[in-house]
Amino acid sequence: MQCQDIANKVTQCIIFCKLKNQPYTRILELNLTNKLIKIWPKLLKYARSLTGKEHSAEDLVMEVITKILESTERIAPDTNLEAYAIRAIRNTFFNEVKRQQKTTSEVNDDGISIYDETPDENSGKFTESGDLNKILMNLGTKCKEILVLFGIGNSYKEIADVLDLKTGTVMSRMARCRDSLSDQWEVS
């Protein structure tokens, strides 16, 4: 079968779903699940940088994955799933922080959750880069986020997309945060 024929078949499937009044993203559903499984380590690493705890991070990622699977209709076939999921993790986490802020006074003014003050160093891979994580915890949420997103392999443009910033802002923030990281790393 030639490329053009395959393209025609894909269009066929999409039109078929339209005819049947089914969301055509259903075609990609299996693919979506596999993609989510594949990007799980990245999502977990990012969630861990936010929560500071292995178990909370795992719960957070699972919550977001459930939300994504529940609303596959909203995801267009060309969506960058990784960026979408990271953004969802971020939003879910900060919404939870805000909710906690309303109910308790245990969250400090920087918007950082109580999780940050008690990083879980005895759980899994978190201890492998323990020193770096300690430093990241001291850098504040903004720096921590941008450095972790870069560390797990995102480009500046992807980071800008996730954090809803301009690329120029990402560059300047990255420089500032890398400076702070270097300072603290040298001290430690």
Add this chain to the structure above:
Amino acid sequence: MADSIVDDGILVAYVDNQLDTEQRELVEKALQENENLRLKLNRFIVSGTLLRDKLDVSQDVTPDHISHRIRMIDRRIKNNQKRPSLESEEYAPFSSIFFRPHSLMKKRSAFNKAPELTNDQSLKNEEIPIRPTDSKPQLNSFFSAILNRFNTNNLMKFGGTFASGVFCAVFLFDSSPMAPLAKEVATVSISEYQLRGSDTSNVKLKQPTVVQNNKEIPNFGEIVENESFSIIWVSPLDGDFAIFEINGDSRKLLFSGKALAGTFIDLPMLVFSDQSELKLEIEVVNNETVVTQKMKLKVLAAQDKKQL
């Protein structure tokens, strides 16, 4: 000059390979001239390597129990979505039968007992039994007994059962007497569709479509000759289907096979040449109904396509 343009942001982007060629050249020029920039560059290189080494996930694999959990979540969600609620359209025809609103039952109870009752009970529907035995006129005959027993509800039930019994009985003995009659009874023509048969009310038609070069081409559209295309068609019936090419009065069979209602029929790719127009006829037949769907397409020569 150049180092005044190269700030820390651009320098760190240079280290992380996020700049285009032009910007890179500018930074490299500035680095040659400025010692301070080179020191900063080294710091950024060290911190970048540190981050990538410590946070690298390229070798990480999702644990099996997590993969399993994600698949289970996916399966659960799909199962929940497949099961329609009682209010959904899928159950609509049944809900009208089995889930009659309470208010309707009250009205029906009032209707059943209505004119004969003159006491206060007739004004209080909630307290009245649905089928009060003393509400019918007392006739001392065989027919009065039958009338008492056969109220509107019962008549409908017995009538339905009797009719379905007769219908099945005809087919048990011989299906042929009904078949020709059935095809003559209803002949419906909706634009390019033709429906014939006794039960055409449940036939849900979808317009067949042609796909060529990744484009959806509707009926009366244009296709290009010598380029492969396929027909997308959802069968409205369970039965045998056949796709014909119409050429004047003759029909040439292209494909045939079995079709299931509501399912997508995957047809092979086609290529046409040396003709200005393509007429297709899709026919599905079962014991009761014949559905014919027609398509007409203009065939463009490859040169015409280039001109367009």
